[in-house]
Amino acid sequence: MLGLMQDWPLTCTRILDHAARNHGRTEIVSRTVEGPIHRTDYASLRQRALQLAKRLDSYGITHGDRVATLAWNTVRHMEVWYGLLGLGAIYHTVNPRLFPDQIAWIVNHAEDRLLFVDLTFLPIVEKIWPQLRTIERVVVLTDAAHMPETSLPKVAVYEDWLAEADADFAWKDIGENAAAGMCYTSGTTGDPKGVVYSHRSNVLHAMTAAVPDMLGLRSRDRVMPVVPLFHANGWSLAFSAPLAGAALVLPGPRMDGESIWGLLDAERVTLTAAVPTVWLMLLQYLKKTGKALPWLERVVIGGSACPRAMTKAFEEDYDVRVMHAWGMTEMSPLGTVCSIKADYAGLAGERLLDIQEKQGFAPFGVEMKITDDVGRELPWDGRTFGRLKVRGPAIASGYFRNDDRSAFDDDGFFDTGDVAHIDPAGYMQITDRSKDVIKSGGEWISSIELENVAVGHPDVAEAAVIGVAHPRWDERPLLIVVPKEGARPTRDSLLAFMDGKVAKWWLPDDVVVVDEIPHTATGKIRKTALREAFSGYRLPTAE
Amino acid sequence: MLGLMQDWPLTCTRILDHAARNHGRTEIVSRTVEGPIHRTDYASLRQRALQLAKRLDSYGITHGDRVATLAWNTVRHMEVWYGLLGLGAIYHTVNPRLFPDQIAWIVNHAEDRLLFVDLTFLPIVEKIWPQLRTIERVVVLTDAAHMPETSLPKVAVYEDWLAEADADFAWKDIGENAAAGMCYTSGTTGDPKGVVYSHRSNVLHAMTAAVPDMLGLRSRDRVMPVVPLFHANGWSLAFSAPLAGAALVLPGPRMDGESIWGLLDAERVTLTAAVPTVWLMLLQYLKKTGKALPWLERVVIGGSACPRAMTKAFEEDYDVRVMHAWGMTEMSPLGTVCSIKADYAGLAGERLLDIQEKQGFAPFGVEMKITDDVGRELPWDGRTFGRLKVRGPAIASGYFRNDDRSAFDDDGFFDTGDVAHIDPAGYMQITDRSKDVIKSGGEWISSIELENVAVGHPDVAEAAVIGVAHPRWDERPLLIVVPKEGARPTRDSLLAFMDGKVAKWWLPDDVVVVDEIPHTATGKIRKTALREAFSGYRLPTAE
Numbered sequence A, B: 001m002l003g004l005m006q007d008w009p010l011t012c013t014r015i016l017d018h019a020a021r022n023h024g025r026t027e028i029v030s031r032t033v034e035g036p037i038h039r040t041d042y043a044s045l046r047q048r049a050l051q052l053a054k055r056l057d058s059y060g061i062t063h064g065d066r067v068a069t070l071a072w073n074t075v076r077h078m079e080v081w082y083g084l085l086g087l088g089a090i091y092h093t094v095n096p097r098l099f100p101d102q103i104a105w106i107v108n109h110a111e112d113r114l115l116f117v118d119l120t121f122l123p124i125v126e127k128i129w130p131q132l133r134t135i136e137r138v139v140v141l142t143d144a145a146h147m148p149e150t151s152l153p154k155v156a157v158y159e160d161w162l163a164e165a166d167a168d169f170a171w172k173d174i175g176e177n178a179a180a181g182m183c184y185t186s187g188t189t190g191d192p193k194g195v196v197y198s199h200r201s202n203v204l205h206a207m208t209a210a211v212p213d214m215l216g217l218r219s220r221d222r223v224m225p226v227v228p229l230f231h232a233n234g235w236s237l238a239f240s241a242p243l244a245g246a247a248l249v250l251p252g253p254r255m256d257g258e259s260i261w262g263l264l265d266a267e268r269v270t271l272t273a274a275v276p277t278v279w280l281m282l283l284q285y286l287k288k289t290g291k292a293l294p295w296l297e298r299v300v301i302g303g304s305a306c307p308r309a310m311t312k313a314f315e316e317d318y319d320v321r322v323m324h325a326w327g328m329t330e331m332s333p334l335g336t337v338c339s340i341k342a343d344y345a346g347l348a349g350e351r352l353l354d355i356q357e358k359q360g361f362a363p364f365g366v367e368m369k370i371t372d373d374v375g376r377e378l379p380w381d382g383r384t385f386g387r388l389k390v391r392g393p394a395i396a397s398g399y400f401r402n403d404d405r406s407a408f409d410d411d412g413f414f415d416t417g418d419v420a421h422i423d424p425a426g427y428m429q430i431t432d433r434s435k436d437v438i439k440s441g442g443e444w445i446s447s448i449e450l451e452n453v454a455v456g457h458p459d460v461a462e463a464a465v466i467g468v469a470h471p472r473w474d475e476r477p478l479l480i481v482v483p484k485e486g487a488r489p490t491r492d493s494l495l496a497f498m499d500g501k502v503a504k505w506w507l508p509d510d511v512v513v514v515d516e517i518p519h520t521a522t523g524k525i526r527k528t529a530l531r532e533a534f535s536g537y538r539l540p541t542a543e
């Protein structure tokens, strides 16, 4: 027997419809790539998204088509998302910080038909254009007055192109399980993998994100996602803020301390979110200038572990509540937030900071377990650590055009590649990582790719790359090499050799030459042993 | 192209699984029907619900079966819900305040197989037993020590019956669109109508209920639903509290001011919910005794309009924030909550009370519109009123075994029977009712049924019943009669005639004899004209 409830598919455009109808005049403020601040509201965003959908429709974009964006957090970027969503097409956010070859690989793998690009990233697109096999046209997110010369053959100016349509359009009917968005992660070994969000997963994730023990979004909030939209859905905020009717403040291309503070202050932002590296820059700016944060109530910090000193500084010096969050691209991305339960409600000072170092507990919709290497569940005692695995409606069941199921167990749990313990109150804390990647300033660096490049050097017999703690970037790569017999590779010759073969910011911060690298029985490099051996290593780049 | 996200059906037992795993030791405190306070937690509730599911399964209850409850808010009632849900069977909450014949009618219409009943209501069941056509067995929610003599032929004592199974059971796999619960509403004309909730609608509704601008439930909250579980899912709290991991305090059979205050205080309740009549009793008790509400932070008031003086008293005298809420059985039931948006954030005093008299704005998942009588949409200007219609995933699409589609328009919107205006900020305010029913102390009284009984009186030519404002019950029925020629029906003879034909609390508070009742062109009684004519009428029962 079925329920007798209305059939109301969970499609993303319903979120925008809701915001436009119930919070139509609520502001969306963007710092534009061109410079000035731009102000609009949800009712207008919806009109522009309808217009874009009509324009895309007349161009021939349809259900299931992928369209790439290389863009900052601005309202134009959001228009593109919702315009595509309203056709059943798929927004594919590409991370502009990747090495150009990787960007080309990803766009080709996704078979994106169009590419919407901010002025900032036009040079990248020009550079990789010959490699792009499926892009039919590049749309530059600007107006005619700001459009530069370009070598691209098939290009349109966003505002002109958009103006060719009016907003008299209705969202297409698509099921809630249709693909909605796509984001490649390099947080795994091997080629980047495409996570494909559905309308349903995005909507459920936004609902989950909004609840009080997660982000706790109210219509009264003014929310600034500093975390880029190209990082796993901007931690849900392009959906959860309109769902809650909260105002949005979008920082565009400027993420330095002064620019961030400027918006927080001028726009009276109440909640903001980004990786620790961004907040380090802000705190340094505040300290230097003596500025305060009178409007900001809450700061969401995740992507890497939030350092204890950062929590302390925000809470004690600026009276801003820190919400330590953990998640990943495959989780849409929010997994846990460290809200304070009744169990810990009485704590203060260092005892409270002990709790806030934890990544938090799971909301309804995220199931967690920790297991040993053969999949047996481990107890939640706050000490025993194991592989952290998750299940839920907004968690990936696989990757785009990729048959690798190795990350999923028989019960459908996804292995996050994080190693954690969970305490009896349900608070999870990450203690290590089983995946062989390094996270620097919120972005992934592939150890294996660096190793492959390094062993190409004529003097190198074997190479290993590990992440070493760094005060600003959380982790930075350290290259460890065993020289070929008789050879004496130097730090400088190695770095010079690697330069140009990977992104500049991937280059190791230091090189250590050793006689031997430890191996497992099956001949793999024992990264755990290396990480342990170099756990106290002080990088020359660490101030 | 479909998303690549996990298939994770929104079934109600996942909420309990979540609470048991992540908030396992969070308390559920019940005042028992037998008297004492009983304490348990989510982990134990889950075990007992599994045990009950196993017991029901071995009895032969299966997917799609309906099972009735006539019960107060206690943890046993919740066990029954979740036990049934875990089998794919349907909890059917029956309102014990209905006239016994109505109860029998409803249980027969639903074809309930079992009936779980609190000691309080056993006499009702004994009385209607001969009428019940489908109930195979009555399970009395008590233990052997408290089991009274009963005339019922097929009866079991809950605790003994439950003990026949252990908890080694797994929830059955059912789709999210399966029926989950059932609740008959008499808030419409004609026979009571069965609303059938699905697992999906209950889960989505609980997620919606939890967000900050709705009930804003945190794991730190201690939530007391005074609103009965048999009133439209207890306003979601049996689902939304475990979803948020909040503690539950269940008041059992006692809802007088002293008992409610006792629990609010002893159990440090932070959020509670009920109809205005309950809060009137509490406020009177507080005034009389000089007691305070040091723990309570928020009170949800709905089911009838929350009087301005009540909001003022809670907020100014007791520092408790009032959340005026509107909804209906067909809406699972929450529709709107009057949270304060940025638009009104600066208001205080009488200006703020003006806003708080409104029923509030719609969350994501509730679409509202107001229309004229031919279905044309009306503007949201805060003045123009019209029929309030709603659409959403937790709103009924029809009634159980009932083909009447008259409440639904072509776009699938459900006509609430309320008349309202909506202001530019999205705040809805109910101004009148198009349905011919009266709401007294949170319960419906059918005008038409009273009229049908009254015209049976030998002296009555025509009868009309309208609701008239009452300080305690919000509305009470006033009977207006036109005598047969030459007859002189008196108040007393009329009320004596009606007594026993309807529930005692349905009897009109007063009777007015008139020469003529106004009619529409098609010969129907013009209730609007009558309500206007008697809008200032002072009932003798109004202190």
Ligand SMILES: Nc1ncnc2c1ncn2[C@@H]1O[C@H](COP(=O)(O)O)[C@@H](O)[C@H]1O
Binding pocket: A185, A187, A232, A301, A302, A303, A304, A305, A306, A324, A325, A326, A327, A328, A329, A330, A333, A359, A416, A417, A418, A430, A433, A439, A444
């Ligand atoms: N709060 C956090 N603490 C520690 N590591 C984190 C945190 N948030 C995210 N991560 C790491 O970042 C990964 C997800 O990266 P991504 O998919 O790029 O968002 C996780 O699996 C963790 O390894």
